[in-house]
Amino acid sequence: MIECDVAIVGAGGAGLFCALEIAKRRKDLNIVVFSEVFPTRSHTGAAQGGINAALANVAKDDSPERHAYDTIKGSDFLADQEAVFRMCELAPKIIYELEHMGTPFSRLENGKIAQRPFGGAGFPRTCYSADKTGHVILQTLYEQCIRHGVKIIYDFLVLDLVKDENKIAGFVGLDLVTGKLWGVKAKAVVLATGGFAKIYWNRSSNCLGNTGDGVAMVLRQGLPVKDTEFVQFHPTGLRRSGILVTEGARGEGGYLINNKGERFMEKYAPSKMELAPRDIVSRAIETEIREGRGFKDEEGYEYVYLDLRHLGRKKILERLSQIRELSIDFEGVDPINEPIPVRPTAHYTMGGIHTDINGKTPLEGLYAIGECACVSVHGANRLGGNSLLDILVFGKLAALDITENTKLKEGNFSSKALAKAEEKLASLFESKDKEENAFKIFKELGNALWNGVGVFREEKSMKEALEKVMELKDKARYLTIKDKSDSYNTELLFSLKLLNALDVAPSIIIPAIERKESRGSHYRLDYPKRDDENFLKHSLITLENGEYKLSWKDVEITRYQPEERKY
Numbered sequence: 001m002i003e004c005d006v007a008i009v010g011a012g013g014a015g016l017f018c019a020l021e022i023a024k025r026r027k028d029l030n031i032v033v034f035s036e037v038f039p040t041r042s043h044t045g046a047a048q049g050g051i052n053a054a055l056a057n058v059a060k061d062d063s064p065e066r067h068a069y070d071t072i073k074g075s076d077f078l079a080d081q082e083a084v085f086r087m088c089e090l091a092p093k094i095i096y097e098l099e100h101m102g103t104p105f106s107r108l109e110n111g112k113i114a115q116r117p118f119g120g121a122g123f124p125r126t127c128y129s130a131d132k133t134g135h136v137i138l139q140t141l142y143e144q145c146i147r148h149g150v151k152i153i154y155d156f157l158v159l160d161l162v163k164d165e166n167k168i169a170g171f172v173g174l175d176l177v178t179g180k181l182w183g184v185k186a187k188a189v190v191l192a193t194g195g196f197a198k199i200y201w202n203r204s205s206n207c208l209g210n211t212g213d214g215v216a217m218v219l220r221q222g223l224p225v226k227d228t229e230f231v232q233f234h235p236t237g238l239r240r241s242g243i244l245v246t247e248g249a250r251g252e253g254g255y256l257i258n259n260k261g262e263r264f265m266e267k268y269a270p271s272k273m274e275l276a277p278r279d280i281v282s283r284a285i286e287t288e289i290r291e292g293r294g295f296k297d298e299e300g301y302e303y304v305y306l307d308l309r310h311l312g313r314k315k316i317l318e319r320l321s322q323i324r325e326l327s328i329d330f331e332g333v334d335p336i337n338e339p340i341p342v343r344p345t346a347h348y349t350m351g352g353i354h355t356d357i358n359g360k361t362p363l364e365g366l367y368a369i370g371e372c373a374c375v376s377v378h379g380a381n382r383l384g385g386n387s388l389l390d391i392l393v394f395g396k397l398a399a400l401d402i403t404e405n406t407k408l409k410e411g412n413f414s415s416k417a418l419a420k421a422e423e424k425l426a427s428l429f430e431s432k433d434k435e436e437n438a439f440k441i442f443k444e445l446g447n448a449l450w451n452g453v454g455v456f457r458e459e460k461s462m463k464e465a466l467e468k469v470m471e472l473k474d475k476a477r478y479l480t481i482k483d484k485s486d487s488y489n490t491e492l493l494f495s496l497k498l499l500n501a502l503d504v505a506p507s508i509i510i511p512a513i514e515r516k517e518s519r520g521s522h523y524r525l526d527y528p529k530r531d532d533e534n535f536l537k538h539s540l541i542t543l544e545n546g547e548y549k550l551s552w553k554d555v556e557i558t559r560y561q562p563e564e565r566k567y
Ligand SMILES: Cc1cc2nc3c(=O)[nH]c(=O)nc-3n(C[C@H](O)[C@H](O)[C@H](O)COP(=O)(O)OP(=O)(O)OC[C@H]3O[C@@H](n4cnc5c(N)ncnc54)[C@H](O)[C@@H]3O)c2cc1C
Pocket: 009, 010, 011, 012, 013, 014, 015, 034, 035, 036, 037, 038, 039, 042, 043, 044, 045, 046, 047, 048, 049, 050, 051, 052, 133, 134, 156, 157, 158, 159, 192, 193, 194, 195, 205, 206, 207, 209, 210, 213, 214, 244, 347, 348, 369, 370, 371, 372, 384, 385, 386, 387, 388, 389, 391
């Protein structure tokens, strides 16, 4: 048994910043961060484009209020407005804290932190470090955690939460190095396990780990998840792999081009063009492809072009060097000389574990922060650059709540919890009459989700997708693991991740079927209009006795009344 005061699950930006903020305030607390991967390999490190804050370094009229308004409008009015204001007001402070810790931001001529334009934003507001912003933030936070003595246990997969009636008691996890199961007792548990967009498989920009483990664990405890039907499709994933080409490429002036050589965004968002919000640009690309104005290669991949050639060699090398490398390595295309073939890719999950503004879930002592949580500040569509901000702001607020407001209490850790986990693993290794393979099922899951709850949705295809997912859940009972080794058993790891993805998938489809309107990233061909009268509401999903139950919750509208979202 491992014992601690605060156990943080996840070593991305959210988990590390929360740990750091607690460690700086309370030397008496024993804080341990647990992570499936080495901290700096968390998906935060893949963030390219930047982080939003109204510093007004480039546009002097910018302000936290304007940032909040853009975020609320971008969310298609589904975000809770006081939470958005809190985030935008704290944003400049967070950037200066990062700067003072040593984050190497790109600079303007006058030495101030540089800011670039990003989709849906009224002013250039996105602070960046070339096209490696997440990488430099994560490295900085990791160094600071080491400096402040935060303990980090990595190569450790958390399997399931353990509760004591209405209080968290800890969790059970698997040491991936030895194959040994551990009980972890903690007075407070903070889930920071990241998003679940990888469950769309190779139509995703996310890393392999982003299967929504935290969301699945919370569902299995009968706790609610919120707005899970809202999945953001980033307009520009590389044609074959879904790997991301940052919005910064359009922020720097890149064009989207169809097979007629037209800058087709003119038809869809004449004022913002390529810098309209992501849902609008993704639908525009998919419409061009559907209506025969896209390209198709000999392998059957369909795409449009992102053209950066007019930016010139110097700018591309200086500001978009990683994009250039990715395009060369994964598409064989050098953007200095050729346009990049792109198509929308599942990128970000607006929904997640239902929490209040301090990251608290309805279970005492259990918090959720970062992409796995839904506060909500992104509503039906997140603006680029707002997630790196969200993970830090709410990582901080959860840390403040834990250190200042909460009396940490121990829960009783039932010995049955370990036995249950042991049984789960034993049944996966059991091979009698079983021959299903996790990789095959995962691929089928990705296809079902892309076809049912992709960029365009309608009742028939969503119902088919739900049926398929339920069929795959059933198939997964016959999963068997051929590799019997204890150490770094990747087949076991992958199977456990698949089981989480399968628990999460229905929570995307069920509210998507019932939300009979189009809002933000949720676009229905059969209900193409937003319907505020019936659906200006958050969806909540719980899993009770194997059944997914849907309910609705009011949106907090305190400052801006919903209006039509035009760009
Ligand atoms: C390619 C890409 C580019 C992006 N670019 C931007 C951008 O420019 N600006 C922006 O604002 N946002 C961007 N985003 C979104 C943003 O990066 C993420 O939303 C954010 O970094 C998520 O941070 P996190 O700390 O919540 O989770 P992550 O960084 O995903 O970390 C999750 C952590 O949880 C751990 N974990 C998961 N499951 C388990 C388990 N079962 N047991 C133990 N540990 C577990 C992992 O090991 C990892 O440490 C981008 C996302 C992608 C995919």
